[in-house]
Amino acid sequence: MDEQSRMLQTLAGVNLAGHSVQGGMALPPPHGHEGADGDGRKQDIGDILHQIMTITDQSLDEAQAKKHALNCHRMKPALFSVLCEIKEKTGLSIRGAQEEDPPDPQLMRLDNMLLAEGVSGPEKGGGSAAAAAAAAASGGSSDNSIEHSDYRAKLTQIRQIYHTELEKYEQACNEFTTHVMNLLREQSRTRPISPKEIERMVGIIHRKFSSIQMQLKQSTCEAVMILRSRFLDARRKRRNFSKQATEILNEYFYSHLSNPYPSEEAKEELAKKCSITVSQVSNWFGNKRIRYKKNIGKFQEEANLYAAKTAVTAAHAVAAAVQNNQTNSPTTPNSGSSGSFNLPNSGDMFMNMQSLNGDSYQGSQVGANVQSQVDTLRHVINQTGGYSDGLGGNSLYSPHNLNANGGWQDATTPSSVTSPTEGPGSVHSDTSN
DNA sequence: GCCCATGATTACAA
DNA sequence: TTGTAATCATGGGC
Numbered sequence: 001m002d003e004q005s006r007m008l009q010t011l012a013g014v015n016l017a018g019h020s021v022q023g024g025m026a027l028p029p030p031h032g033h034e035g036a037d038g039d040g041r042k043q044d045i046g047d048i049l050h051q052i053m054t055i056t057d058q059s060l061d062e063a064q065a066k067k068h069a070l071n072c073h074r075m076k077p078a079l080f081s082v083l084c085e086i087k088e089k090t091g092l093s094i095r096g097a098q099e100e101d102p103p104d105p106q107l108m109r110l111d112n113m114l115l116a117e118g119v120s121g122p123e124k125g126g127g128s129a130a131a132a133a134a135a136a137a138s139g140g141s142s143d144n145s146i147e148h149s150d151y152r153a154k155l156t157q158i159r160q161i162y163h164t165e166l167e168k169y170e171q172a173c174n175e176f177t178t179h180v181m182n183l184l185r186e187q188s189r190t191r192p193i194s195p196k197e198i199e200r201m202v203g204i205i206h207r208k209f210s211s212i213q214m215q216l217k218q219s220t221c222e223a224v225m226i227l228r229s230r231f232l233d234a235r236r237k238r239r240n241f242s243k244q245a246t247e248i249l250n251e252y253f254y255s256h257l258s259n260p261y262p263s264e265e266a267k268e269e270l271a272k273k274c275s276i277t278v279s280q281v282s283n284w285f286g287n288k289r290i291r292y293k294k295n296i297g298k299f300q301e302e303a304n305l306y307a308a309k310t311a312v313t314a315a316h317a318v319a320a321a322v323q324n325n326q327t328n329s330p331t332t333p334n335s336g337s338s339g340s341f342n343l344p345n346s347g348d349m350f351m352n353m354q355s356l357n358g359d360s361y362q363g364s365q366v367g368a369n370v371q372s373q374v375d376t377l378r379h380v381i382n383q384t385g386g387y388s389d390g391l392g393g394n395s396l397y398s399p400h401n402l403n404a405n406g407g408w409q410d411a412t413t414p415s416s417v418t419s420p421t422e423g424p425g426s427v428h429s430d431t432s433n
Numbered sequence: 434g435c436c437c438a439t440g441a442t443t444a445c446a447a
Numbered sequence: 448t449t450g451t452a453a454t455c456a457t458g459g460g461c
Contacts, residue, residue, distance in 0.1 A: 238439080238440055238441070238456070238457050238458070239440085239457090239458080240438085240439065240440075240457095240458065240459085241439090241440080246439095261449095261450085279441095280440080280441090282449085282450090283440060283441060283442090284439090284440075285450095286449095286450065286451075286452095287439070287440070287441085289450085289451080290450095290451065290452065290453090291438095291439090293451095294452095
C-alpha cells in the first residue's frame with residue numbers, strides 16, 4: 001500500500017497534462033490552471049484521488065463499495081494506463097539497483113560442507129571418511145565398527161531431519177509465493193502490477209526463505225561438527241587396548257628393556273600386529289618407559305613374567321637351531337649363522353623369535369639389544385633345560401639397564417654374551433632417541 | 434563412589 | 448622431531 005499511496009501522491013502532485021490516454025482522451029490539468037469547462041473534470045479526478053487516498057481509513061464494506069464505484073468510473077482506464085506507465089519507469093530504476101545479487105560466500109561454504117559430510121547431495125555413505133579417520137584414531141579395533149555404525153546412524157538422522165526441514169521450508173516458500181502471486185494478480189485488476197513486479201516480489205520472498213534455509217544449514221553444520229568432534233575425540237572415547245595388544249607391546253618392551261625405543265619400522269609392525277596406530281604405539285612406549293622407571297619394583301614381576309616367556313620361546317628357537325645345525329652344518333657350533341648361541345640376526349631376539357614363530361617381524365631389521373633375555377637364555381641353556389619360571393624368588397630379570405641418571409643405557413655390551421655377528425657395544429637400529 | 438590403571442595430551446628440553 | 452614428565456580424562460574393579 002505504501003507504493004500505491006506514493007504513486008497516487010505523485011499523481012496528485014504532478015502535472016499530467018499532455019499525457020495521451022486510452023480512447024484518445026487527454027487527462028485534465030490540475031486545479032488552478034483550467035477554465036470553467038475543465039473544472040468539472042478536475043473535480044472528478046480530485047474526487048477519485050481523494051477516494052483512493054482515504055480508502056484505508058474506511059471500513060471494509062465502505063471500501064468495497066468505493067472500489068466498485070472506482071472500477072466503474074469512466075476515468076478508470078485512463079488513470080490505470082498512466083499509473084502503469086509511471087510504475088514501469090520507476091520499477092526499472094529499482095530493479096537496476098537490486099538485481100543480480102552475487103552468491104553468498106557463507107551459503108556456499110555451508111553447502112560445500114554439507115555436501116562433503118554427505119548431509120546434502122546424493123546419499124552414498126556420507127561421512128565415511130570422517131568415520132574412517134576416527135576409526136584409525138581410536139585404534140581400529142572391533143569396537144570401531146560399532147562406533148562407525150553409530151556415527152553413520154547419527155549422521156543419517158541429521159540428514160533426515162535436514163531434508164525434512166528443507167522440504168518443509170521449500171513447500172512453505174512455494175505456497176507463500178503462490179499465495180502472493182495470486183493476491184498480486186487479483187490486485188492487478190484494480191491497480192497496475194506488471195509481471196516483472198510480480199517476479200520481483202517472488203524474488204524477495206525467495207531471498208527471505210533462503211535466509212531461513214541458511215539458518216537451517218548452519219545449525220545442521222553445527223550438529224555435524226559436534227557429532228564429528230565427539231566421535232573423533234579419542235580421549236573422550238578412550239578404550240583400553242586388547243589383552244593381546246598389551247601382551248605384544250609388553251613382550252617387545254621387556255625383550256628390549258636395555259633400549260626400549262622401537263624404530264619407526266618396529267612401531268609400524270607393532271601397530272599392525274596390535275591393530276592400533278603408530279602414535280598409539282609411541283604413546284604406549286612413552287608411558288611405559290616413564291612408569292617403569294618411576295616404579296621398577298612394581299614392574300619387576302611383570303618383567304620376570306615376560307622374560308620367562310621370552311626365554312621359553314627362545315629356548316625352543318635355539319633348540320630348533322641346534323638341531324638344524326647338527327643336521328646341516330659340520331662346522332663349529334658358534335661359527336656362521338647358526339649354532340647354539342648364534343642367534344639369528346644377531347641378538348634381536350624378540351624379532352627373531354617372532355620370525356621363528358612365523359610372525360611378521362622378519363626382515364624388519366629392528367635392532368635392539370636384548371642382553372637381559374640373552375642372559376636369561378644362557379641361564380636356561382646352562383641349566384640344560386632346567387628352566388625355572390622366574391617368578392619364585394630367583395629373578396630372571398634384573399633391571400640393570402637404567403643408568404644412574406635414570407635414563408636408559410645405550411645398548412651396552414652384554415657382560416656375559418657377545419653376539420657372534422655383532423661387536424661389543426654396538427647400537428641397534430631402534431635407538432631412535 | 435572411590436581408587437587405581439591406562440591411554441592421551443601438553444609443555445618443555447635436547 | 449622425539450622423548451620426558453606432568454597431567455588430564457576415562458574405564459573398570461571393588
